[in-house]
Amino acid sequence: MVARKLKCALCGIWGAVLLLATGNAFAEYPLNLTPGVTDISHKVYDLHMLVFWICVVIGFGVFAVLIYSLMTHRKSKGAVPATFHESTTVEIIWTTIPFLILVGMAIPATKTLLALEDTRDADMSIQITGYQWKWKYDYLEDDISFFSVLTTPRDQIEGRAPKDETYLMDVDNPVVVPINKKIRFLITSNDVIHSWWVPDLGWKQDAVPGFINEGWTELSEPGTYRGKCAELCGKDHGFMPIVLIAKTEDDYQQWVADQKAGAAAAAEAATQTWTLDDLVARGESVYNTNCAACHQANGQGIPGVFPAIAGSAIATGDVAGHTNIVLDGKAGTAMQAFGAQLGDADLAAVITYQRNAFGNDTGDMVQPSDIAAAR
Numbered sequence: 001m002v003a004r005k006l007k008c009a010l011c012g013i014w015g016a017v018l019l020l021a022t023g024n025a026f027a028e029y030p031l032n033l034t035p036g037v038t039d040i041s042h043k044v045y046d047l048h049m050l051v052f053w054i055c056v057v058i059g060f061g062v063f064a065v066l067i068y069s070l071m072t073h074r075k076s077k078g079a080v081p082a083t084f085h086e087s088t089t090v091e092i093i094w095t096t097i098p099f100l101i102l103v104g105m106a107i108p109a110t111k112t113l114l115a116l117e118d119t120r121d122a123d124m125s126i127q128i129t130g131y132q133w134k135w136k137y138d139y140l141e142d143d144i145s146f147f148s149v150l151t152t153p154r155d156q157i158e159g160r161a162p163k164d165e166t167y168l169m170d171v172d173n174p175v176v177v178p179i180n181k182k183i184r185f186l187i188t189s190n191d192v193i194h195s196w197w198v199p200d201l202g203w204k205q206d207a208v209p210g211f212i213n214e215g216w217t218e219l220s221e222p223g224t225y226r227g228k229c230a231e232l233c234g235k236d237h238g239f240m241p242i243v244l245i246a247k248t249e250d251d252y253q254q255w256v257a258d259q260k261a262g263a264a265a266a267a268e269a270a271t272q273t274w275t276l277d278d279l280v281a282r283g284e285s286v287y288n289t290n291c292a293a294c295h296q297a298n299g300q301g302i303p304g305v306f307p308a309i310a311g312s313a314i315a316t317g318d319v320a321g322h323t324n325i326v327l328d329g330k331a332g333t334a335m336q337a338f339g340a341q342l343g344d345a346d347l348a349a350v351i352t353y354q355r356n357a358f359g360n361d362t363g364d365m366v367q368p369s370d371i372a373a374a375r
Contacts, residue, residue: 034199037225038217040116041202047112051105058101116203119216122184126175130187130194130207130229131336133236133293137175140186144259147341148173149289150239154297157239169226172289174243178252179222185215191336192234198227198244206231219246235305236293270344270368276352279365283353286346291354294334299358306334310358319355319364323374326351339375344368 035045073079127138135148148171155161157168177183187196189207196215197204204227205215227242247255274282288297294306301308309315314322326347329337338347348366355362 036202037200037221037223038202038219040112040217041200043112043115044202047108050108054101054105117214119184119214121182122216123181124178125184125186126177127186127188128175128196128207130189130191130196130233130240131341132191132234132334133229133240135175135196135240135242136190136341137173139256142256142259144256144263146173146259148175148243150241151289152239154288154292166226168238169228169241169243171241171243174224174245176245176247176252176255177217177219178249179219179246180249182216182218185217187213187215193231194229194233194240195231196227196242197230198225198242200225201227201244204230222246222248222251239293266343266345270372272345273367273369274345274348274365276356276363276365279349279352280356282346283349283351284357286342286350287353287357290338290342291350299354308358309354310360315354315358315360316362319351319366320374322351322355323347323366323371327371327374344371344375347371 033045033048035042124142125140127140129136129138131147134150136145137148138145150168151170151172152166152168153161156163185196185205187205187207188211189209191209193209194207195204196207201215201217203215205213207213223246225244225246227244229237229240229242231237233240291309295301295309296306299309314325325335327337327339329335342350345368348368348371351366352364354360355364355366
């Protein structure tokens, strides 16, 4: 038994030596909170470190007294156990000291929590809505609205191509904010509970259906900051990243102008008559972004979970029925209503693509005007 204990102790010492000797290899290992890039994130980090060092001091003191007591008052040194059962003085001391420590931690913690929740006097507001599995951003003052969807290639996800540095952390439409402005976020959900989390901002907030939670940030330097959904929300929980880009005021205003020009172009596209080839080409892109996660890139779906598009009665049957289910979704299933998510041109394109891909070859063509009429 003694030999076994000695062996375990030597193994522990040797492990500690190896850990210290290879410290550089673990330099990037994220064992601590990130300090972040905002004032509130720095306050959260400083509070965390304050509480951490208080715990370190308490732990050191407790173990120091414990080790001293074990070494000094052991039987081999002739220690005689005390016979008293209680001491009013000791009771007062070990009640008062923890109370004072807790009060000392509560004061800075309360200040930080109040600052974290203070969304007053915001310069602009952005509503964030979680969907399975994407984010929608509505700029309330600028009348800008868009969805943000993962753009990592399917070849990387399915292991057919090497993964890049931003694997599962790239989106088609990042949320863009100006620097030196207080931005209020109104966070909710369209389906299940999600959680909007960008570590560099210093907080995360749950997106709950039927409720609006608030958060805020103010960035002082341009940059790109990445995050993800932090609440297990279903099959593709790991495929709904967040990309936030902070720009100077001039660059932000240019981005706003570009977004409005893009919205005008989309509205113009919805009034045009498209060829079958153009619809199929655009529809493939829309399908891969919005539909492939469930129905798969090859249209075969996931048996017993998500139905196939290839050879399905919907994609080869009545065009009006196909259009309606894409627009309105299907109650009681994972099929979402895409009528509010996509424009008329994109909806017409993706329906046309589904009816002419995966061996369906119906030859049917849906125009944006057909979608407008179906709405």
